[in-house]
Amino acid sequence: MDFLSFLDSKPLYYKEIDHERVHIAYKMLKPHIRRPKTVHIVGTNGKGSTGRMIAYLAWRQGARSKAAGGRSYSVGHFSSPHILKFNERIWLDGEDASDKMLETAHQRLYAILGQEMSDALSYFEYTTLLAFVVFEDCDLMVLEAGLGGEFDATNVCDKELSVITPIGIDHQAFLGENIEEIAATKIRSVQKRVLLAPQVYDEVGKVAENISRERKLELFGVEYSTFSVQSGLEEITKQKAWPEYLIDNAKVAMKALDILDIPYAMNDLLDLELFGRFYALTENIRIDVGHNPLAAQAIEKALDKKVVLIYNSLDDKDYEEVLRILKPKVKRVEIIPIGSQRATTLDEIEKALQNAGLEYSYFRNEIKEDETYLVFGSFYVVEEFLKQRDLQGVVPS
Numbered sequence: 395m396d397f398l399s400f401l402d403s404k405p406l407y408y409k410e411i412d413h414e415r416v417h418i419a420y421k422m423l424k425p426h427i428r429r430p431k432t433v434h435i436v437g438t439n440g441k442g443s444t445g446r447m448i449a450y451l452a453w454r455q456g457a458r459s460k461a462a463g464g465r466s467y468s469v470g471h472f473s474s475p476h477i478l479k480f481n482e483r484i485w486l487d488g489e490d491a492s493d494k495m496l497e498t499a500h501q502r503l504y505a506i507l508g509q510e511m512s513d514a515l516s517y518f519e520y521t522t523l524l525a526f527v528v529f530e531d532c533d534l535m536v537l538e539a540g541l542g543g544e545f546d547a548t549n550v551c552d553k554e555l556s557v558i559t560p561i562g563i564d565h566q567a568f569l570g571e572n573i574e575e576i577a578a579t580k581i582r583s584v585q586k587r588v589l590l591a592p593q594v595y596d597e598v599g600k601v602a603e604n605i606s607r608e609r610k611l612e613l614f615g616v617e618y619s620t621f622s623v624q625s626g627l628e629e630i631t632k633q634k635a636w637p638e639y640l641i642d643n644a645k646v647a648m649k650a651l652d653i654l655d656i657p658y659a660m661n662d663l664l665d666l667e668l669f670g671r672f673y674a675l676t677e678n679i680r681i682d683v684g685h686n687p688l689a690a691q692a693i694e695k696a697l698d699k700k701v702v703l704i705y706n707s708l709d710d711k712d713y714e715e716v717l718r719i720l721k722p723k724v725k726r727v728e729i730i731p732i733g734s735q736r737a738t739t740l741d742e743i744e745k746a747l748q749n750a751g752l753e754y755s756y757f758r759n760e761i762k763e764d765e766t767y768l769v770f771g772s773f774y775v776v777e778e779f780l781k782q783r784d785l786q787g788v789v790p791s
Contacts, residue, residue, distance in 0.1 A: 400504075401480065404520065416523070423507065423523055427526055430532040430534055432551060432552065434537050434549070436543040436546075436556060437539075437559030437561050438561045438580075438688055439692070441473070441538045443671045445471055445537075446666070447648075449470070450488075450662065450663075451659070451660075452533075452658060454662040455659060468533050470487075470536065472529070476773070477670055477773055478781075496528070499527040499528045522550075523547075534656065537553070544580070553586070554654060555587045555653055556589070557650055558581060560593055561577050561595065563576065577598045587611065588602060588614065590602050591643070592616060594691070616646055627644060627660060630660065630661065633664060637696030638692070639696070640668065640671060640672065671683070672693065678767060681770075682768065683773045684770060685716075685773075687719055693770065697723040699723075700723055702767045703767075704730050704770070705730065706738070706774070707737075707738050707771050709736055724752060725753075726755070727753070729754060729756050730775060730782075732777075733774070
């Protein structure tokens with residue numbers, strides 16, 4: 395069976411997961427592949443952008459070295475979910491994986507694991523192992539955890555550095571009821587060295603300190619106080635019109651590369667496109683794949699004017715709290731229906747909007763030139779908006 399047909403045969407979501415299964419599968423795969431130096435990104439928000447910055451800066455420096463007759467440096471970045479096409483999840487040396495590359499890796503992985511194990515693995519478990527096959531000849535592999543950390547499929551392999559991005563309240567049914575429990579579930583995935591990004595909750599730092607001390611691990615924070623770095627980064631982020639949370643993510647990415655002794659040129663950030671992360675699609679439309687209260691806080695802070703919010707949510711998110719957080723910067727809301735089995739019912743979204751005291755209607759695929767828009771709520775919201783606007787071809791690598 396070809397790769398995309400095989401993926402389509404797997405459910406995206408499971409009520410229960412056998413956490414041992416992916417470890418057994420990885421033991422079967424491990425003797426057949428090489429593992430590059432690995433960075434594991436764990437957290438609630440900022441994983442995708444932080445991971446891409448690490449991967450991009452390392453790859454660009456390697457490409458520059460190769461052009462000068464030196465050694466190249468190959469980098470892979472595994473992230474999830476995708477916006478329009480699965481290939482977005484497996485990024486290799488500046489480009490999304492090709493269909494041919496994915497198909498070749500699938501045929502090899504399936505042959506190693508066999509039909510029974512390949513069929514038993516979840517969508518995310520199988521595609522995580524697929525990324526390992528694609529990236530085996532890389533010098534650096536950046537892995538973004540999907541859900542959690544300790545029990546995530548990306549946690550099966552050893553890593554040289556664990557990066558903990560901002561942790562907030564999300565996925566309580568799987569991760570824990572309070573911030574300490576959620577942080578512990580995520581941070582227990584760490585190994586060897588730990589880089590802690592700036593956090594909203596002080597409890598996260600305490601959990602990281604306790605786990606690092608118990609396991610005798612090196613724990614790093616993010617400090618960039620030198621004038622040259624600060625002024626250079628400020629100039630770059632000003633040109634990019636990045637909000638504060640992306641500036642923080644850039645500092646974390648550069649610190650990660652410093653810890654690993656991987657050279658980079660900060661100015662390469664000027665050429666990096668972070669599609670879906672407070673991304674200016676047009677002069678009056680920004681898109682952001684954020685979906686929880688922590689993301690809403692960052693976006694509300696980043697907006698400098700009131701916007702028309704094009705919105706929907708998955709049913710496991712605190713969408714009413716998200717709407718209350720965004721309310722000071724929202725003129726009105728336009729609900730956009732999304733095609734996901736996890737989508738909240740439209741009745742529930744309407745009820746949340748009424749409770750939040752926000753004016754709303756339904757998105758009719760009409761964009762007015764004299765209004766400013768924010769498309770926000772999930773990857774599915776951004777995907778549906780792009781499809782309705784016939785902009786599927788705009789996703790950059």
